[in-house]
Amino acid sequence: MLVLPGGDERRGYDGDNFLLHADDLDGMRPTDLRAALKRAMDGDDVTVNITLDDRLDEDLSIAEPVALxxxxxxxxxxxxFSTDHHDVEEERIAELLGSVLRPYLQRNRSTLAGVELDPFDPSIWNITLACSTRGRDAAEMFRVGEGALALLVAYDTGKPSRETTLDLLRSGNAHVLIGQEEGPWLDVKADHYNLQTPHGKISIAQAVSRFANAENGGIVVVGIRGKKVPGGEIISSICPVPVDGRTLRQYQDAIEKYLYPPPDFLDIEAVPVNGGSLIVLHVPAQPEELKPFLVHGAIVDGRVEGAFISIVRRRGESSIPITAPAVHATLAAGRALLRRGELPKD
Structure with missing residues (x-):
């Protein structure tokens, strides 16, 4: 019998594992859970399955593919992890997992501890991660596992989400994106913006502002070619661009000079790929009180109009201008709050 840390709740042992609800993990220190498991099993190894079902039923609840x-x-x-790749050698699996997961695990203070094939079904890989327990609860350890599994599924199926797309890019596995559609959170460009000209600087500022003004942010990638197809655009190839010691600074300078206000937590990085690099600009979702983001300058019929201010945001695969009525409504709402002495909370 497992006595949960911090209370008198108990969980039964069915001869193979314990079952906890994900809510049980909130605020639970990993060291306390480890000590409780050691006491319950007298030091023997054991698995703790996790369920997200509304009600915890040790006979009926469905366990998640992520466990402690x-x-x-x-x-x-x-x-x-279940895959369609049945004929991969175990050594190659460890190498593959290391390549796909390493950047994600490093950011989450974790390492790949091991991988074993199911002896009855080689399409099932049992993967073990070792997570630093410092400053995190058991729920966060579980979420690290969920993220790792989502990344592997994205790699295996070629259907990534925004979060897994970012991890695929950072891990050097951008080729998984080939054939995927550009969407409301992804914009790709084959070549560098020409940051020696006002046209190029305004263009990169507009590319970032589109996602900064959007509801959920997005990712701009330089070094990936898109191809127009009926109904939109898909990623057709990876074409890494040259990068030197000044490249990222030039992108940063252009955005700082031409985009106002500066987006919160904008991340610009170069990811080495096939002798070149991808420039990845991650624009997190921005606080509403910072919007709209304004670009100093506009490009009208291919010409730079430096005296203009442009405001754009992303909708689907297209960029649309923010209208004068929308800007006026935002300013009027702000003035009304100031008049009443109300300010947005930080």
Whole structure:
């Protein structure tokens, strides 16, 4: 019987594992859970399955493919990953997993601890992650496992989300995106913006502002070619661009000079790929009180109009201008709050 840390709740053992609800993990220190498992199992290894079902029923609740396990005195995260690749050698699997997961795991203070093939079904890979427990609860360890599994599924199926797209780019696996559609959160460009000219500087500022003004942010990638197809545009090839010690600074300077206000937590990085690099600009969702983001200058019929201010945002695969009525409504609302002495909370 497992007595949960911080209370008198107990969970039964069915001969193979315990079952906890994901809510049980909130605020639970990994060291306390590890100690409770050690006491319950007298030091023997055990798996703790996790369910998201509304009601916890040890007979009926469906366990998630991400679990926690106690093994060799450690609290680990385990993933059950099902793939269509049946004929991959175990050594190659470890190499593949390391390539795909390494950047994600590094950012989440975790490492790949091991991988084993299911002895009865080689399409099932049992993966173990070791997570630093410092400053995190058991729920965060579980979320690290969820993110790793989502990234593997995206790699395997070629259908990434925005978050897994960012991880695929950072891990050097941008080729997984080939054939995918550009969407409301992804914009690709084959060549560098010409940051020696006002045209290029305004263009990159507008590209970032489109996502800064959008509801959920987005990703701009330089070094990926798109192809127009009926109904939109798809990613057709990876074409890395040259990068030197000044490149990222030039992108940063152009955005700082031509975009106001500066977007919160804008991330610009170069990812090495096939002898070149991809420039990845990640624009997180921005606070509403910062919008609209304004670009100093506009491009009208191919010409730079430096005295203009342009405001654009992303809708689907297209960019649309923010209208004068929308800007006026935003300014009027702000003035009304000031008049009443109300200011947005930080």
């Amino acid at each position: 396990s106690y093994a060799h005195g450690q609290l680990l995260v385990t993933l059950c």
